[in-house]
Amino acid sequence: MHKKKFCSDVLLKCYLVLLALCAQSHCALWAEDVQNPSAAAPEFAQGKKDFEKRKYKDALKHFQAATKFGSRNTSIQYYLALAAYSSGDFSTFKRAMSRVVVMNDAYSGVGKQALEMVSKRSGAKPYCALTNGSVVRFVKSKMPIKIFISQGWMLPGNYGGNNPTTGVLQLMKQKNFWSTLPHDPSYHGNYHGCAMQGLHAWDWARSEGILDYQIVQSPQGADVLVFWCPKLQQGNIGNVVLTGYTSDLNLPNEHKVIIQLVTGGGESGDDSGRIALMATHEFGHCWGLGSHSANPSDVMYSVPAKSGVSENDRLTLRALYDIAPDVRK
Numbered sequence: 001m002h003k004k005k006f007c008s009d010v011l012l013k014c015y016l017v018l019l020a021l022c023a024q025s026h027c028a029l030w031a032e033d034v035q036n037p038s039a040a041a042p043e044f045a046q047g048k049k050d051f052e053k054r055k056y057k058d059a060l061k062h063f064q065a066a067t068k069f070g071s072r073n074t075s076i077q078y079y080l081a082l083a084a085y086s087s088g089d090f091s092t093f094k095r096a097m098s099r100v101v102v103m104n105d106a107y108s109g110v111g112k113q114a115l116e117m118v119s120k121r122s123g124a125k126p127y128c129a130l131t132n133g134s135v136v137r138f139v140k141s142k143m144p145i146k147i148f149i150s151q152g153w154m155l156p157g158n159y160g161g162n163n164p165t166t167g168v169l170q171l172m173k174q175k176n177f178w179s180t181l182p183h184d185p186s187y188h189g190n191y192h193g194c195a196m197q198g199l200h201a202w203d204w205a206r207s208e209g210i211l212d213y214q215i216v217q218s219p220q221g222a223d224v225l226v227f228w229c230p231k232l233q234q235g236n237i238g239n240v241v242l243t244g245y246t247s248d249l250n251l252p253n254e255h256k257v258i259i260q261l262v263t264g265g266g267e268s269g270d271d272s273g274r275i276a277l278m279a280t281h282e283f284g285h286c287w288g289l290g291s292h293s294a295n296p297s298d299v300m301y302s303v304p305a306k307s308g309v310s311e312n313d314r315l316t317l318r319a320l321y322d323i324a325p326d327v328r329k
């Protein structure tokens with residue numbers, strides 16, 4: 001495995017930009033994740049009363065009910081974890097405390113404290129999954145996620161190897177866009193299979209019902225588009241640029257993730273392992289794992305060395321899909 005940089009060290013340079021916009025017709029689709037603090041409050045209050053009286057199992061039930069309406073409430077998840085632990089329900093403890101880790105900045109007091117607790121008591125090390133400070137992920141009603149992996153196509157002009165802006169989405173609407181795309185000269189025929197391998201590393205999440213995705217043969221209508229480029233253009237020697245993913249750009253009905261996988265770099269020999277690993281990492285960002293793990297054995301470490309998705313990666317993704325995303329209109 002070549003030891004090169006994948007995403008740059010700073011998570012922002014992963015260029016995650018998901019266009020997850022809530023056009024009129026989509027609003028209802030996000031209802032599954034609506035937060036309702038006033039509905040959560042009485043359950044939370046009762047749970048705390050029970051907790052203080054050390055009636056942990058009763059408290060647990062109330063906290064669980066509260067999370068249905070307040071999955072993004074750190075206090076509720078934290079109490080839920082503590083009540084679960086005191087009740088001997090360690091799997092609920094681990095999952096709830098992981099949610100606290102996932103939705104809080106890794107350097108925040110509560111983020112650090114939650115990580116320490118879950119790590120000490122379960123050995124697991126989930127990590128923050130915020131994308132530029134927000135919880136961004138696919139919603140179930142948008143699944144199956146349609147994924148198109150091109151055979152060596154590059155984004156045109158300045159977009160190739162660069163951070164695509166919404167401008168590229170406008171370009172895609174032009175009639176001849178797809179028929180005139182340049183081909184990456186460093187692309188080899190087997191790279192498509194490597195990208196597929198990277199995708200399949202996440203099949204466990206499909207089995208668990210967290211994600212659902214399918215490969216499509218046409219770029220039109222795809223939610224995730226995989227392009228290729230020989231190198232990055234912004235001075236970074238990294239092998240990956242991932243783009244296309246944000247929730248606050250004002251383009252109605254757009255909802256795309258654009259991934260660019262870097263093919264070149266002057267390396268000799270078989271690059272297939274490197275590309276599969278890179279693809280695994282970038283698909284992780286694609287699902288919404290918007291921050292890097294601090295643990296080198298995770299595939300979402302900034303410079304991943306392991307090809308497999310770790311238990312920490314799994315735990316983090318599960319927790320991410322337990323909590324409501326931020327949606328901006």
Ligand SMILES: [Zn+2]
Pocket residue numbers: 006007008014281285292302
């Ligand atoms: Zn990354």
